[in-house]
Amino acid sequence: MRRDMEVSELEQIDKVVKGWLRESRDNVLRKIDTRLTVNTKTSRRDLVTNIDKENEKFLVAKIREFEPEAKILGEEGFGDKIESTKGRVWIVDPIDGTMNFVKQRNHFAIMIALYQDGQGELGYVLDVIGNRLLSGGPQLGVFDNGVALAPVEDTPLANGLIGLSGPMVLNNDFNMVDIAEKSLGMRIYGSAGIDIISVLRGELVGYISYLKPWDFGAGKILAETVGLKMTTIDGQPLGMLSSTAVLLATRNAHRDILTIVNKD
Template structure:
């Protein structure tokens, strides 16, 4: 790995803190809200401004890196060679607009397709969960304890709402087999819960910028993150993601592969 992960962590932490101040300042003014693919797929002026700011910081610090971001101001990558930053400037935009809470900012860093580092900020709680293969997981730089390998029945599972409603791939059955289902509306918030041992897994349809940061963090904690068929996540395309403790992950895949 060519990146100094501790230096990277310090840089990303500073960028996220600056972004948090901007977001909270912007929340005092009326938001400019538009729709993208459908009425529930929102984007705001804050998403776009945050994307631009973070891209500028990354380009200054790592001029040879590629950037994949949700709001279209970054590269459209078609390969994972070299250093790639995945940026979600506001994850959980519906929550941001409707609740003014329960949303995150995420940055995931990969080198030649392998995870290097992830950071997720709960903006309203001023909490940053960060980590990676060579940086032990932490919240606001307090190291997190090792995660127990819980079976499905022993913990909560985060799920995709529509998939749960229609029992697609047995999601409702999986939820019933767990201690309970949770739906936060933000992939970042779900991965923060996993990292802090508040739930054992998460299942949802995610874009690369939705999963990159969280996968870098929790895979370093021993969480298994795959497609429903057990294959690796494709960071160039959207797809269904199953993230869970090893025991629960195997149980979930068994359910999902049942006709």
């Protein structure tokens, strides 16, 4: 049975995690202009650097010290093999948008999420260069650099910009071209974290991409807390350990997009 975490406990954890993120950001910025060791994973567009690995090791070590019994899911494999959502699970993305990090030294994020028995408790999405942290959860609320996030307007697709995956648009997966055309314009940022921040702040009405748990774990908590919808591309519930095409949007835009996805 899930044990709801007390607000006081969440506030203490929140303070600790923000300290980790400050230190993590400082570590990355100190090394950002050094010579990177870059390797490919699944393809030449799927990169990992020495800093991705070092940052994940740093964050995993912090979590292990803080909460030795917790399970950790990390993108670069320095956590645990997670097969169940039972108990306390941390999800870590040490550098989200590694291609941007390598080629632009900008437009990348660090993300941390805390789940209890499959339910989101705390999420953190940090725009490293912009020094903007979206943080919080259902019991604490959501904050933008420590200030309560302004309510997100329920804008329909036709009245807003949409963040999309470049490959999905090129392949016209799920009628992506029509989705782009029905919006005021598409934006391709190359980082789930940066897109999620933009949706939370009302700069985009939605975001669609193929994502893994470390890409959406933190954003899912924040989005659902403020009344946005994050589901699979066909509108089904998104599990914490899912790897699939993900749709994040305002409720109106979500409805509009599903109509396009399901046409024909």
